[in-house]
Amino acid sequence: MDMVASVLAFLAHAGHSVVSCADDLVSWLQxxxxxxxxxxxLFHAGMMDVDEDTYDALYWVIIGVLEVGLMYALLRPLEALAPAEKWRDRKGVGVDALYTWVTRLGILNLLFFFTMQPFFDHAQSTLRLMGVKTVDLDNLWPGVTTEPLVAFAIYLVVLDFCSYWYHRLSHRYGVWWELHxxxxxxxxxxxxxxDRNHLLDVLGQSCMFAxxxxxxxxxxxxxxVLVALTNFxxxxxxxxxxxxxxxxxxxxxVSPRFHRRHHAxxxxxxxxxxxxxxxxxxxWWDMMFGSASFNRxxxxxxxxxxxxxxxxxxGFWAQQGYAFARIGRRLRSRAPRAASAARREARDDATVS
Ligand SMILES: [Zn+2]
Ligand SMILES: [Zn+2]
Known part of the structure; x- marks a missing residue:
């Protein structure tokens, strides 16, 4: 047990050092x-009134750029060396790079979290004053948050569980599916x-996550760190x-093969x-809820x-627009069906009476 505790302490310490080094680098670049x-x-444009917000936002933009750079440097050589599928050309891939830049530089997850945080803090302190216990981890399991690594692992698992259901439901409902x-x-x-996603879907996902x-x-x-890890x-x-x-x-x-099966x-x-x-x-959630397929x-x-x-x-805008067109078609085809069902019900009622 002592051994496990010291390994955990070492990992927590190492993780903390990596994060604080990365933070120093980003702050220096910022x-x-x-x-x-x-x-x-900003000075030339006469916009010095937004200088503080711009300075803060720059931190997240740099994190986004570094993340995309790292991802490209690690994964692109692997794609060239051992591709799952060989393509004649890379036509149609470029638009996905655009999505990545829009999403990761917009950094919606972080934006939501940090803008909603003051409201949540306020709501939580009000609830505490009223004597209502909130569901945050430290209340459910007092003391666990003093072990950052354990708390981090729990947060990761809880958020992933919610993401599984968000994703699964987005396949279940027609209008939502058209976005996905x-x-x-x-x-x-x-x-x-x-990151190739409909902007409305990105909004919903980031909001849920935050x-x-x-x-x-x-x-x-x-x-x-959670967002960076999940993105990577x-x-x-x-x-x-x-x-x-x-x-x-x-x-x-989840491996590339497992997720490729989801796209098959x-x-x-x-x-x-x-x-x-x-x-x-x-x-695990797929295995638990009967939706896993480990086809090779x-x-x-x-x-x-x-x-x-x-x-x-x-293109980007065409993909965004076609989704709305498909949603429109789906809703229109649903309307006559609902009307004929209502007519049938009225007829049945008349026959019964
Ligand atoms: Zn999907
Ligand atoms: Zn996917």
Whole structure:
């Protein structure tokens, strides 16, 4: 037991050192860029009233750039060395890179967390004054947050559980699926594909993630690391690489193969009919709730009706717009069906009476 405790203490210490080193580097870059580039620009544009907010926002932008740079440096060589699928060209992949920059520099997760935090703090202190216990981790398990590594692991698992259900439900409901289908419409999955999402879906996802994190009491510094880790793991899963984590590894962490199965035409997504492998970080939820499939085949990815000529758009705005068009069609086709059901019911009532 002593051994476990000292290993945990060592890991916590190492993790803390890495995070504080990264924080020092980002802060140094933030000041350098701000003083030499951003501040003079703001000064010339007569916008010095927003200088403090801009300085703060720059921190997150730098984190986003470093994260994307690291992801590219690690995953792109692997894609070239051991691709899961060989393509004639990389046409259609570029738009996903655009999504990545928009999402990771917008850093919506962080933005939501930090703008909602004061409201949550206020609500929590009001509840405490009223004698109501909140659900944050320290209340449920007093003292656990003094072990940062244990608390971090619990936060990660709780957030991943919620992400599993968010993802699974987005396949279940028609209108929601049409938004999520933007993600599934990529037939050339690559390291960039993770952020290819409808903007409304991104908004919903970031909002859910931030609210859950605030409710369970994730401290800001840990939230930044949680988001960075989740983003990185998701880039790995979408990368066009032929790797297998081994029997056990595939069951511990979502691998590129496991997630590729989720994107496979005819198996993984299939709109609201069925689906498998919804897990975001851990495949445990799929195993627990009967939606796991550990197929080893590399299958073509995309949405089935793309093969029948349904268009999902090539460019960013087309993809965003087509989703609304599909939602419109779905709602219109639902309206006559509802009307005829109502007519049938009225007829049946008349016959009965
Ligand atoms: Zn995916
Ligand atoms: Zn999906």
């Amino acid at each position: 000041t350098l860029l701000y003083v030499n580039a951003i501040q003079p620009l 289908a933007v993600h599934h419409s990529q037939r050339k999955m690559s390291l960039w594909c993770d 609210v859950v994190a605030l409710v369970i009491g994730v401290p800001p510094a840990q939230f930044v 793991m998701q880039s790995v899963q979408h990368a066009n690489i032929r790797v297998h984590f081994g029997w056990l590894g595939e069951r511990l962490l 035409i005819g198996y993984g997504h299939e709109g609201t009919t069925y689906g498998c492998n919804f897990g975001v970080l851990f495949p 085949e590399i299958e073509p990815t995309g949405v089935r009706d793309q093969l029948e000529g349904v268009r999902y758009g090539e």
